[in-house]
Amino acid sequence: MAYLELDNVDFGFGPPSNRYEVFEGASLSVEQNEFVAVIGFSGSGKSTLISLLAGLEKPDRGAVRLNGKPVGEPGPDKGVVFQNYSLLPWLSVYGNIELAVKQVFSKMGRGERRDYIQHYIDMVSLTGSEWKLPGELSGGMRQRLSLARTLAIKPEVLLLDEPLSALDALTRSQLQDEIIRIWEVDRRTVVMITNDVDEAVIMADRIVPLTPGPAARLGKEFKVCLDRPRDRATLNFNPAFKQLRNDVTRYMVSLDQDARRLATARELPLPDIKPVTPGPRVSIA
Numbered sequence: 001m002a003y004l005e006l007d008n009v010d011f012g013f014g015p016p017s018n019r020y021e022v023f024e025g026a027s028l029s030v031e032q033n034e035f036v037a038v039i040g041f042s043g044s045g046k047s048t049l050i051s052l053l054a055g056l057e058k059p060d061r062g063a064v065r066l067n068g069k070p071v072g073e074p075g076p077d078k079g080v081v082f083q084n085y086s087l088l089p090w091l092s093v094y095g096n097i098e099l100a101v102k103q104v105f106s107k108m109g110r111g112e113r114r115d116y117i118q119h120y121i122d123m124v125s126l127t128g129s130e131w132k133l134p135g136e137l138s139g140g141m142r143q144r145l146s147l148a149r150t151l152a153i154k155p156e157v158l159l160l161d162e163p164l165s166a167l168d169a170l171t172r173s174q175l176q177d178e179i180i181r182i183w184e185v186d187r188r189t190v191v192m193i194t195n196d197v198d199e200a201v202i203m204a205d206r207i208v209p210l211t212p213g214p215a216a217r218l219g220k221e222f223k224v225c226l227d228r229p230r231d232r233a234t235l236n237f238n239p240a241f242k243q244l245r246n247d248v249t250r251y252m253v254s255l256d257q258d259a260r261r262l263a264t265a266r267e268l269p270l271p272d273i274k275p276v277t278p279g280p281r282v283s284i285a
């Protein structure tokens with residue numbers, strides 16, 4: 001049985017007269033402790049998918065289930081890391097994590113809590129920056145803090161909504177390695193949204209492309225059969241890595257071409273209307 005499941009989901013925004021159908025019959029099954037990367041074009045519904053999995057949105061039809069039960073309200077069992085960090089700017093690194101930990105583990109004693117928070121700060125290599133405010137951190141450090149705060153509440157499921165897309169290439173690859181290192185120690189079920197094929201191949205067990213919207217679905221899946229730990233320096237010479245990267249990229253290009261063809265076919269032919277030219281003046285008695 002799937003651990004996290006999107007079962008034949010329809011979901012749209014807006015009133016019936018002006019509705020945008022984001023998903024029609026979208027299905028996704030994620031096994032416990034599996035790392036799935038969902039890859040898609042801009043506007044296809046990636047953030048909406050995370051909102052549905054997190055319980056922030058409810059499907060119009062179909063079901064979203066976690067461990068066999070309908071996904072309820074957002075809660076600490078589902079940890080979401082957004083692209084824009086969503087940190088509290090007036091709280092320090094320590095304070096941001098502490099707030100989340102206090103909410104979820106209200107019975108934890110002071111000393112234990114201090115050690116617990118420090119463990120997560122160390123885990124994401126923010127040691128020494130405990131009392132800095134988010135505004136005093138680099139983008140990569142803020143994203144690390146956001147990740148530490150989410151990991152510290154020990155969610156069953158980790159939902160990562162393009163967490164690395166705002167970062168420069170070097171910081172991005174460092175954080176990819178860091179997320180994988182943490183995941184290998186402290187296994188969780190992960191759904192990560194990305195628009196980067198390489199990132200998906202390096203990090204995930206399985207890659208599931210999202211077809212372009214409207215009425216997006218989760219398309220053909222690609223299993224990533226590469227041993228872990230994956231060393232990015234040698235992967236570039238690995239034929240299986242190159243083949244998979246090409247296969248996924250080719251599939252994404254074909255999805256894009258199909259969507260463009262469909263959009264052209266949907267354009268309505270306009271009637272051949274000729275402008276009316278005024279005739280001779282007629283006087284009515």
Ligand SMILES: Nc1ncnc2c1ncn2[C@@H]1O[C@H](COP(=O)(O)OP(=O)(O)OP(=O)(O)O)[C@@H](O)[C@H]1O
Nearest residue numbers: 013014020022040041042043044045046047048049
């Ligand atoms: N609150 C809303 N009301 C109406 N339409 C919305 C709303 N939120 C999203 N949409 C529309 O739903 C579609 C999917 O949006 P979503 O943000 O999930 O896409 P995305 O794949 O995450 O995009 P991007 O990669 O650009 O962030 C888009 O066409 C968007 O315009």
